[in-house]
Amino acid sequence: MKAYFTHVIEAVRNRFKCEISGVHISCPVKQKAKFQNLFEQILPEYALEKQDMVDEGVSVLYNTISEIIQNGIVEDGREYKALIIDCGGGTTDLCSCSFRIWDRRVSYQIAIDTAYENGDTDFGGNNLTYRIMQLLKISIVNSLYSGVLESGKTILSEYDMDVFRYVDRYGTDKLYRKLEENYERAEQYLPTRFREFENRSRADYFKVKNNFYFLFRLAETVKKEFYNCVGTLRIVLASQPVAENAVTWIMADKWKLSMRTDKGLEVIKEFPRTYFSIYEIELLLKADIYGIIRKFMEQMYEDNILEEYAVIKLTGQSCKIDIFRDAIKEYVPGKTIQFKRRSGDQTKDYELKMTCVDGALKYLKDKRYGFADISITVEEPVFPYYITAYTHSGEEVVLIHALQRNAVSGMISRNMEDLTLKLYLKDTKETVRYQYTCESSMSDFQEKEYEEIMDLYGEHILQADTDDIVENEVKFFVWADPMEWAFLVVPVYRKNRKLYLGREEKFYFENEGWVQNFFDGTK
Known part of the structure; x- marks a missing residue:
């Protein structure tokens, strides 16, 4: 990352023929403090903007505010509300914002309130690419080993229905079950799970790893071809040029794929011709996209909250896919949704990608040149996770x-003989995603008066809760740390009528132990 940022700064220096003394880097909506520290470590030689460092959600919103002011359609003092859905490569986040604008004598006064509302670490642009890769892998195996798997057309024929209502009733997993089963069987012929080859020969390991990355890149190319070029209706992947009417050729290199044979893994000479249509790709992706929109908006729709929002903003390159708009229109009128797909070749259309950068630039310009007096209030985020334990x-x-914003702390007790606490992270469907182990030893505890504990932890450990601790009881206090996107665990026990404070432990909600990673060699 340091090398990349240094390269960008060097390119700017050469382009504008100037020295760079300070850097402003926008950060994700969540874990803002964590990213500030990370950037300070990466670029210690530059003055990093901290006071005016805005997150991506505020940057996107400010770009919209700037357009409203420029178009002269703002009503003085009126409150506007906006929802921002950001579909990145690996995650999708939902933020809510409200803002008011006053046209004062010397500048605009802008008050912004923003909050993180929901998110999904298991859905992003990579998920959509992976779906296409699954279909691609199945199609290749069927071309080389006729009839060993169900054809792509057979699998997709089950999606030719009212997918939105099906997902409402059964969810997405059931719909994709046949695709997953055939993809699993395809592994016997065209392996891509390179982690399973770590203890085998070096040559086999890299053949399988190459299979995965080659197919994933091809799938990404297919996705971009369909959604960057509006007129593309059908594509063909092949090693040699294909001259057919209304078909776009995508080159697939020779000698890249390795298939299982009786002699082991052998490189195939020619890439088999593989066809996809825009209709097939949209059938494939529709359920996944509606599933994530439904997760974010269903409850808000049922609670009649959505009608409060004047704007719903889509950001991220994946939102070029019209299915996002179609899915949102199940809940709100289409005019509320801000993103209009342009016609023609969109290969160099970076509107969705640059919305965040443009907003940050406009924010910094307006603030530093005195065009606007801007105040930003960031509410505590809503965590899309449960933390539970067993008595x-x-x-x-x-x-x-x-x-729930007001339910981010709790406590649970143990006997002093058992100082190990297991905590469980669950998603909004109450599915266990990860298990944390909090271990303490008697040497970690120090005698403290409650006043000393209060000085350290304040309202997180109340005197009434410590007064309830009985002899030989350990009470674990657990609360969320929104800035770090983590939670803290602190044990307190009583012995001989005295309080003893244990060691504080911090656990992150999201970590490599459970967050989906398409590049870990298990796909």
Whole structure:
């Protein structure tokens, strides 16, 4: 990352023939403090903007605010509300914002309130690419080993229905079950799970790893071809040029794929011709896209909250796919949604990608040149996770509640003989995603008066809760740390009528132990 940022700064220096003394880097909506520290470590030689460092959600919103002011359609003092859906490569996030604008004598006064509302670490542009890769892998295997798998057309024929209503009723997993089963069987012929080859020969490991990355890049190319070029209706992947009417040829290199044979893994000479149509790709992606929009908007729709929002902004390159708009229109009128796909070749259309950068530039310009007096209030985020634990009797206790701002702390007790606490992270469907282990030893505890504990942790450990601790009881206090996107665990026990404070432990909600990674060699 340091090398990349240094390269960008060097390119700017050469382009504008000037010295760079300071850098402004926008950060993701969540984990802002974590990214500030990361950037400071990466670029210690530059003055990093911290006071005016805005997150991506605010940057996107400010770009919209700037357009409203420029178009002269703002009503003085009126409150506007906006939802921002950002579909990145690996995650999708939902932010809510409200803002007011006053046209004062010397500048605009702008008040912005923003909050993180929901998110999904398992969905992004990579998921859509992976779906195409699954279909591509199945099609290649069927071309080389006729009839061993169900054809892509057979699989997709089951999606030719009212997909939105099907997902409402059964969810996405059931719809994609046949695709997953055939993809699993395709592994016997065209392996891509290179982690399973780590203890085999070096040559086989890199052949399988190359299979994965070659197919994933081809799938990404297919996705971009369909959604960057509006007129593309059908494509063919082949090693040699294909001259057919209304078909776009995408070159697939020879000697790249390795298939299983009786002699082991052997490189195939020619890439088999593989056809896809825009109709097939949209059938394939429709359920996944509607699933993520439904996850974010269903409850808001049922609670009649959505009608409060004047603007719904889509950002991220994946939102070029019209299915996003179609899915959102299940919940709100289409005029509310801000993104209009342009006609023609969109290869160099970076509007969605640059919205964040443009907004940050406009924000900095307006603030530094005195064009606007801007105040930003960031509310505590809503966590899309539960943290639970079990009592000695087997009863499950929710310590941190999902999607609730005022329920981000809790406590649970243990006997002093058992200083190990297991905590469980669950998603909004209450599926266990990860298990944390909090271990303490007697040497970690120090005698403290409550006043000393209060000085350290304040409202997170109240005196009434420590007064309740009985002899030989350990009470674990758990609360969320929004700035770090983490939660803290602190044990307190009582012995001989005295309080003892244990070691604080910090656990991150999202970590490599459970967050989906398409490039870990298990796909």
